[in-house]
Amino acid sequence: MKDFIIRKNSGLTYLTIPSFTKQGVVHGFSTRLVEGCQVSSYALDTGSDGKEEFKAIKNRRLFVGALNLEGDFWALKQVHGRRVFSVGEKVYSKGEEQMEGDGLVTNQGGVILTMYSADCAIIFLFDPVQRAAALGHAGWRGTLKGIGPELVKAMTSSYGCRPENIMAGISPAIGACCYEIGEEVIEKLYQVMKEPEMFIKLGRSGKYMLDLKLLNAKLLKEAGIQEEKVAVSSHCTFCNPDLFFSYRRDGGFAGRMMSLICLP
Numbered sequence: 001m002k003d004f005i006i007r008k009n010s011g012l013t014y015l016t017i018p019s020f021t022k023q024g025v026v027h028g029f030s031t032r033l034v035e036g037c038q039v040s041s042y043a044l045d046t047g048s049d050g051k052e053e054f055k056a057i058k059n060r061r062l063f064v065g066a067l068n069l070e071g072d073f074w075a076l077k078q079v080h081g082r083r084v085f086s087v088g089e090k091v092y093s094k095g096e097e098q099m100e101g102d103g104l105v106t107n108q109g110g111v112i113l114t115m116y117s118a119d120c121a122i123i124f125l126f127d128p129v130q131r132a133a134a135l136g137h138a139g140w141r142g143t144l145k146g147i148g149p150e151l152v153k154a155m156t157s158s159y160g161c162r163p164e165n166i167m168a169g170i171s172p173a174i175g176a177c178c179y180e181i182g183e184e185v186i187e188k189l190y191q192v193m194k195e196p197e198m199f200i201k202l203g204r205s206g207k208y209m210l211d212l213k214l215l216n217a218k219l220l221k222e223a224g225i226q227e228e229k230v231a232v233s234s235h236c237t238f239c240n241p242d243l244f245f246s247y248r249r250d251g252g253f254a255g256r257m258m259s260l261i262c263l264p
């Protein structure tokens with residue numbers, strides 16, 4: 001399967017999707033690395049979560065700048081749901097995150113969409129034909145509520161996109177190597193998916209592990225996106241503390257990585 005690649009600019013390290021770059025779509029998934037800065041809990045933490053609000057906003061602006069963009073950007077109060085907003089104008093969130101939702105779509109050049117995560121997957125979508133882009137936040141709850149298919153639906157209904165033209169990327173997230181799940185998740189998985197066993201692996205500890213990225217890839221495929229157009233990051237956020245924050249690993253004080261997409 002196609003993977004993300006690691007890039008560096010302006011002292012920051014981030015991941016990108018080669019097929020998106022080829023199309024001129026500005027995008028990226030941040031890591032915690034800042035050149036010349038020790039990897040500490042505060043290295044490029046872009047999540048406010050009630051702590052160090054000022055630092056989070058400054059770090060968000062740093063990442064926007066590292067992608068050679070500037071100015072206002074969209075951010076939502078992410079709530080593990082499936083609500084998607086179609087946005088058509090430049091609005092600065094001030095990091096205040098007022099609107100609740102987990103998906104953003106646009107067809108306007110220069111409009112910057114952002115999402116934040118610390119184990120959840122972020123879905124990147126781009127349609128080179130209708131020139132539309134989307135970002136979605138997909139933890140297990142949002143994934144099983146259908147955030148991926150909702151993003152595709154928003155692109156088709158708002159901008160006339162056809163699913164078969166859409167390219168997709170699924171970001172670094174907690175992998176099946178580390179994502180232990182309990183009854184609640186398994187029950188929901190069996191309610192929603194036709195072949196739930198595909199996404200559950202038996203871990204060394206005898207616990208069940210969820211393959212969140214594979215689950216999202218499958219749901220995008222069911223929404224009509226062609227398998228060969230989906231890039232899936234091989235990085236596990238839990239396994240790579242030098243690169244990523246992880247909610248499961250770091251607990252309630254985990255920082256957040258930032259995802260961004262912007263049409264030229």
Ligand SMILES: [Zn+2]
Nearest residue numbers: 177178236239
């Ligand atoms: Zn792992």
